[in-house]
Amino acid sequence: MKQKIISLFQDILSQKNTLGVDHLFLSALVRQKRGVNIFKAEVDSVEIADEIKIGVWAGFQNRWGTSVLESLNPDALKKAVLQAKLASTYNDADPDYSLAEPTQTQSTHTADPEISKISMGELEQASRDMESKAQKFSPLIKNIPDVGAGYDVFLRVIANSNGLCVSEEASMLKAGISVMAQGSDGRMVNVHEMDCWTRRGDFNVQHLVDEVLQEVTSRINPHPVATGSWPVIFDPRSAVHLLGTFTSIFSGDALYRHLTRLEGKLGEAIASSIISLSDSASNGLIPHTFDAEGSLAVSKKIIDNGIFKTFLHNRYTSKKVGTTTTGNAGGGLEDPPSISTMNLSWESSQLTPQIQKLPKQAILIREMAGASASAISGDFSYGALGYWVEDGVIQYPIADFTIAGNFFELLKKIQAVGDDLRWFSPHLLGSMGGRSLLIDNLSVSGK
Numbered sequence: 460m461k462q463k464i465i466s467l468f469q470d471i472l473s474q475k476n477t478l479g480v481d482h483l484f485l486s487a488l489v490r491q492k493r494g495v496n497i498f499k500a501e502v503d504s505v506e507i508a509d510e511i512k513i514g515v516w517a518g519f520q521n522r523w524g525t526s527v528l529e530s531l532n533p534d535a536l537k538k539a540v541l542q543a544k545l546a547s548t549y550n551d552a553d554p555d556y557s558l559a560e561p562t563q564t565q566s567t568h569t570a571d572p573e574i575s576k577i578s579m580g581e582l583e584q585a586s587r588d589m590e591s592k593a594q595k596f597s598p599l600i601k602n603i604p605d606v607g608a609g610y611d612v613f614l615r616v617i618a619n620s621n622g623l624c625v626s627e628e629a630s631m632l633k634a635g636i637s638v639m640a641q642g643s644d645g646r647m648v649n650v651h652e653m654d655c656w657t658r659r660g661d662f663n664v665q666h667l668v669d670e671v672l673q674e675v676t677s678r679i680n681p682h683p684v685a686t687g688s689w690p691v692i693f694d695p696r697s698a699v700h701l702l703g704t705f706t707s708i709f710s711g712d713a714l715y716r717h718l719t720r721l722e723g724k725l726g727e728a729i730a731s732s733i734i735s736l737s738d739s740a741s742n743g744l745i746p747h748t749f750d751a752e753g754s755l756a757v758s759k760k761i762i763d764n765g766i767f768k769t770f771l772h773n774r775y776t777s778k779k780v781g782t783t784t785t786g787n788a789g790g791g792l793e794d795p796p797s798i799s800t801m802n803l804s805w806e807s808s809q810l811t812p813q814i815q816k817l818p819k820q821a822i823l824i825r826e827m828a829g830a831s832a833s834a835i836s837g838d839f840s841y842g843a844l845g846y847w848v849e850d851g852v853i854q855y856p857i858a859d860f861t862i863a864g865n866f867f868e869l870l871k872k873i874q875a876v877g878d879d880l881r882w883f884s885p886h887l888l889g890s891m892g893g894r895s896l897l898i899d900n901l902s903v904s905g906k
Contacts, residue, residue: 490611495608498603498606513528523553557778558774599640604639684822690818691824698805705832705834709761728766740756749786817875
């Protein structure tokens with residue numbers, strides 16, 4: 460498939476002048492998806508999908524247009540180029556768009572070929588095993604509304620009229636389960652968790668099920684929490700949730716549009732000196748060598764020991780502000796490249812084991828929902844649930860409270876970073892890594 464796409468792209472690129480465009484960018488995404496979901500010992504749904512999508516980005520007289528198709532037909536691709544050229548005539552000229560130059564670097568990351576060999580029967584059995592174990596765990600378990608397993612294998616091919624042609628493959632196994640339990644107060648508690656694996660040999664759903672069952676039965680009969688200002692510990696998942704809400708403050712797109720409070724802050728301390736924020740090309744769930752423009756993906760520290768080091772740029776935003784791309788182009792199919800993080804994670808030079816033992820009293824956040832947040836002001840408010848912790852020991856579950864604060868201030872109030880890195884939120888170019896974070900204090904609205 461890869462060679463077929465490369466040959467097609469090279470043929471179309473050789474006809475650039477005949478097609479009447481000055482610049483041409485082609486990006487293909489080939490995806491194989493398989494999955495099985497179980498409900499009450501019956502197969503509830505099945506996913507068997509083989510998809511291909513090709514994005515076309517054409518430049519004519521400094522005007523750029525896009526089109527997209529789902530075919531490897533040469534005539535259809537030529538038509539898509541002409542459609543992109545037509546779309547460009549409706550856009551204003553913009554000389555800051557440009558194409559990546561050729562690179563001699565080859566992709567250093569390979570998909571595990573064993574993942575695509577997994578049968579639907581194996582996925583079904585893994586799902587059944589998860590459901591069966593959950594059903595037998597405790598009479599407190601009242602429902603298992605969602606349980607399933609699957610995999611995703613994809614190939615990217617990027618080529619342009621500057622002579623660039625790169626490709627990359629990735630694969631991932633996934634399993635998830637949602638379990639509901641009911642306590643003596645009649646309240647239903649739900650916990651959902653998903654794990655991902657990039658190697659078939661690491662695929663083990665038992666740990667996932669054990670984690671969910673322990674968590675859901677620990678959350679029953681929650682207590683209220685008193686309104687006040689309390690030390691707060693975000694667990695890895697909630698730390699990722701928080702970071703994901705505010706990732707755009709580091710975007711070059713927000714910078715040139717003057718939509719981030721970090722404008723003019725490069726080289727300044729914006730966080731606690733123990734905090735770093737890493738954007739890695741080689742770690743995480745989806746390591747990769749190229750971004751969506753075909754530029755080299757480069758690992759970097761966005762924050763290094765509290766110092767703000769860089770915004771994230773693609774070729775367009777870097778030209779807008781007079782710098783160079785950081786290899787953080789995303790998209791590139793239906794639309795011109797946007798900004799995307801790679802494998803973004805909380806890091807520290809002083810990782811702390813068993814972080815919940817540090818404060819005498821604290822709120823441990825397990826889940827957040829119903830966010831009211833502004834990436835411009837940094838203000839946030841989340842409905843939350845978790846546990847009350849004293850002297851390092853979880854005392855009881857708590858629920859029905861709200862935490863509020865400001866992300867820019869929160870960065871400065873981080874007192875400890877856990878050694879419990881965990882990756883979540885896989886996407887085409889990466890994932891997000893969470894660690895437990897101890898915050899000096901946050902406003903809590905309870906009872």
